[in-house]
Amino acid sequence: MKKLRSPCRHPDITLPDMSVEFSVLHAALDRAVSYRGRVTDTPCGPVRNYREMLEVFSEPLPEAGSEDVDVLNDLADRGEQGLNPMTHPMFFGWVLGGSAPAGVAADWLCSAWGQNAAFHASSPTSAAIESVASTWLLDLLGLPADAAVGFVTGATVGNFTALAAARGAVLRQIGWDPDNDGLFGAPPITVFVGDDAHTSVFSALGYLGLGRRRVKRVETDGQGRMDAVGLARQIRNHRGAAIVVAQAGQINTGAFDPFSELQEIAGEKNAWLHVDGAFGLWARAHPHYRHLTKGVECADSWAVDGHKWLQTPFDCGYAIVRDKNSLERAMSVDASYLPSGDNNDRIPCFLVPELSRRARGLPTWAMLKTLGKRGVEEIIARHCGIARQIADRLQQATGVRIVNDVVLNQVIVSFGEPGLDLPERNRLTEAVIETLRSEGSIFVGGARWREEWVMRISVICNATMPADADLVADVILDAWKAVSGSQE
Template identity: 70%
Template sequence: MRKSLSPGPRPAITWAETPDRYDVLQAAQVHASTYRRGLEDMPCSPRRSYREMLEVFSEPLPERGSDGVSVLNDLVARGEQGLTPMTHSGFFGWVLGGSSPVGVAADWLTSAWGQNAAFHTSSPTAAAVEEIASGWLLNVLHLPAEAAVGFVTGATVGNFTALAAARGAVLRRAGWDADNDGLFGAPPITVYVGDDAHTSVFSALGYLGLGRNRVTRVKSDDQGRMIATDLAMQMADRDGPAIVITQAGQINTGAFDPFADILEAAQTRNAWVHVDGAFGLWARAHPDYRPLTNGVEHADSWAVDGHKWLQTPFDSGYAIVRDRDSLHRAMSIDASYLPAVGERDRIPSFLVPELSRRARGLPTWAMLKTLGRKGVEDLVGRHCAIARRIAERIGSADGVHVVNDVVLNQVIVSFGHPEHNSRQRKALTEAVISRLREEGSIFVGGARWRDDWVMRVSVICDATQPADAELAADQIISAWAAVSARPSAVRPPG
């Protein structure tokens, strides 16, 4: 987490000979490697704002084009000024992962090979790699081996895809074929969602015509866990098709819903249970954290991101559905020009809401092959230990309050003294976040949690090592010391 005010201008790549059309690929490799190698010497924040970057890129469409290497040099010279170093060891702003170089390299090949991964006949390699990677993924997550895995862009589309399968399945049980006949006149579906569910769940429900607001909210505890007794009580009062959406890893606290109790309540209504496990489902890869997820393997569907703990590049998530037929019914597509399919063939486009799609299973295969089961376990264990250490260090400082039980990789913190009200604590917390971003050694985010505005520390980047826990804690304590030293921060004004 070394700080540098500016990495300096990047030299342009030139070629001694007249470039051919493929030289641009080598140029991209050189630029990318140079950027990644120099990342730790850069400040952990963008150098220019969005408005400034609009000015940097503002120009009329050229009448004549330029050679590819020159265009790439120009993109790098302009674009790097506004990059947020999300693969920096001090990046704790959001739960994103760090796109390991292996995953990035496999992603380059994915683009260079230019495969449409819609069918096994259009790209035998893409379909075969997805099939093998699916089995590995289910194995490392200790989920049912018979489940179908769709390779989607991320957990938002993963939730959408799995819930599309759920919508069709629960309506078929009620005698209605929603996949063919739509929702007009269909029996109403009751969707149960915890009070602290992630916003992407509500987006998925909106996309599906089930409504962002037309949900039955279930009470949650002080860590954001769904209260199973409240769910059971509400389910006892209703009949008809039902879907229960649970959470593995609350986005602020990292908490896990009580899956076994929820599943027991859901079984009384024959409800479909879905798990939004964008990052928290990876806890199942580590024996010490797997107990947090006890019972989750008995759910009907799951959504999880590869571009979080597996460290694949972005555009990597998984929709996992126990009943393959329900997923096929929701996602399959047919046209006369499409190839015939066999009963046992993997048809990637029958598992996701896309026809033309990139072979995004390749980076997943490469990362699982590189890490192996033990490597994934070690990643989860390392990051959770770092989060605990940061919480221990900063929680011992006067006026620093670790708000959550640090059960995984998430730490949320508020700043202030007993005489400060919530508005003043918010101002102090925002001041600490701003100071840290200005200093540029680490990048942290902010969020509302209950009545407080908190600083979020999300530990999930591959580059983050145990020593970074001490450096991050030092920076946070130092920033708080500077903010709290201001006369206005000691006691409320007036």
């Protein structure tokens, strides 16, 4: 075994008492455990809104500092009033995940170790853990084993990172290198996107200079799935560089694009196929839901979040690219003071748009190690079953309509008798949402689907259990009765 080097401490240097120095870390642990232990005893929503919290925290910059433990406790005392309890089993407002304790604990270590996870030399442990976690992720998701995995903040940056690789690859095919020569004078890239793509895709395209509006929007069906015939019709006469952006898990309906058909159409034009799979790509981790993603493994790149179904803390996502060279050309950095590696090295910062970066691979490794394949399968099956159970209960009630086909964990609901006009149904749906938020037993969100305002239920917190499904349905139906009864 290699002998460890001696501690980097000069004999003439006296260090402070660490028991005092680190007391703030113990205080943070106490406050964190206390908050998690009480989260289900509080209303499922923030006690104070943004404006109120701004008033709570507003004060002049202090002339002199304060004791760190006092500052920590002050932060917790004031800050908890404006927290949205996203780890609460009844939180269904957005597709977020529940920050499971194992991932949170690993994230604490990540911060306490204070590592910059850019290179092997800067943090051998972080680099090694990312490499192993990458292999595990590709295995779990059934994606090419030699694909490159960049650990990013979430699906927005995941889409950005993968599409940066796509931008370079499709332009190099026709003789232009945008990573070195920029986009001034470059041949145009045509991007084909489904009409119901997530907003993060358009943000990523804007960041990359490809434009939020300068896309070819492809029609979608009633569940938000891209129409393969529509794509074929639009791309038929296209010449030049092209990217097709597909979706695994539409944010409202949970629907999946027809990947096999899209890949065949894209392949005929040498177009890059990217898949935004922020939460839906996790369906590949369960044999019962894998069929929803048929053909997705044939794409060129994928974006997926860890802070959704893997239950890691924020911020954690992955940009996965089949061609490692395309990703490294888009992301790599070079300076004389930076370490270099040979062609076989996986250099973390060559795969993401960050040089200084936290070791966010640690929570991913910890959650995969804690759950294993069967644990991930269990969470997915449990949440999808809960979503189906809630939908089954709600659709039995008069004046309640389940708007989507519940294929995964997403349920969208409209309220109002069928004969009512759309504005009135929208008003009633918003009234139910507001009633639920005021009552505080559960937290749900609202969204516009087509022209209809719907209530969205996203079942994805690790703390949510099957026994909660009927309670959720009861609370929603009680709110509907209160709203509909007040109209009589």
